[in-house]
Amino acid sequence: MKKIIFATHNEHKLTEVRAILEPLGYKVLSAGDLNLPDVEETGTTFKDNALLKAYEGYKHTSVPVLAEDTGLCIRALNGEPGVYTKRYAEQHGGFPKVFDVLAERMKDNPDKTAYFNCTMALVIDETRAEVFEGIFEGTILPSPQGNNGFGYDPVFVPNGYDKTVAELSDDEKNTISHRALALKKVATFLENNKL
Numbered sequence: 001m002k003k004i005i006f007a008t009h010n011e012h013k014l015t016e017v018r019a020i021l022e023p024l025g026y027k028v029l030s031a032g033d034l035n036l037p038d039v040e041e042t043g044t045t046f047k048d049n050a051l052l053k054a055y056e057g058y059k060h061t062s063v064p065v066l067a068e069d070t071g072l073c074i075r076a077l078n079g080e081p082g083v084y085t086k087r088y089a090e091q092h093g094g095f096p097k098v099f100d101v102l103a104e105r106m107k108d109n110p111d112k113t114a115y116f117n118c119t120m121a122l123v124i125d126e127t128r129a130e131v132f133e134g135i136f137e138g139t140i141l142p143s144p145q146g147n148n149g150f151g152y153d154p155v156f157v158p159n160g161y162d163k164t165v166a167e168l169s170d171d172e173k174n175t176i177s178h179r180a181l182a183l184k185k186v187a188t189f190l191e192n193n194k195l
Contacts, residue, residue: 001027002195007057007067009038012150017066019174020183024191036060046071046083046119047131054123064195066186068120070178072152074102074140076109082117089151096144099155103142112139114156118178120186130189134181138165149173 002025006017009032018028031038039056043049046069053067071085081088092098106112116136123129137159144154146166153165158176165173174180189195 001025003027003029003063005029005031005034005036005057005061005063005065007031007036007039007053007065013068013179015170016174016177016179017183019170020180020187021190024187026190031057034061041069041083043069044083046117046133047121049083050119050121050131051123051129054121054129058123058125064125065123066120067123068118068179068182070116070118072114072116072156074106074114076106076111076113077102085152095151096154098152099144102140102155106140107142112141114138114140116152116156116178118182120182122186122189124195132182132185132189134178134183134185136176136178136181 004021004026006014006028008014008030014030021028036057039053041049041052043052049069050067054065057065057067071082073079073082089095089098092101115138118134120132121129139157141155141157141164146154146164148168149166156165157163158165
């Protein structure tokens with residue numbers, strides 16, 4: 001079985017990545033499994049942060065490393081919280097308190113559209129890195145619904161659905177989410193390049 005490192009300490013994200021890559025013959029180890037340090041996200045784009053984390057992981061392991069940066073971009077808020085999505089929640093008291101902040105900021109704006117961006121970077125060696133992007137379109141609800149999921153899932157309704165991501169099954173989410181879309185591109189790349 002081929003080995004790949006997914007540079008995360010987030011068990012929810014790790015579960016999603018394993019569900020897609022392990023059937024392809026990859027043993028997915030996490031940053032937590034290897035006691036890798038957290039990397040400060042100092043980039044100004046999702047791509048910057050994903051590459052930063054992937055290169056740092058490769059420096060410690062010399063094994064192909066996959067890393068991602070993900071954010072919720074709300075059009076009525078000029079793309080906020082965007083690359084600062086995690087910090088935005090922390091600054092407003094975490095979940096579910098941040099949902100009240102979003103509802104208050106968006107209440108008078110008719111545009112409730114938003115999207116999740118998941119940008120993944122795969123560092124294969126010192127000279128080669130590939131970047132993959134998944135965009136997941138939907139709308140923001142004023143209050144959370146559902147208990148399956150994490151982060152902003154309870155207030156995000158994907159286009160074509162009448163329930164939030166937190167009301168979907170793991171299988172449904174792993175088919176349509178931003179992470180799933182980016183990961184499918186990663187999987188196709190790995191298969192096509194026999195990595």
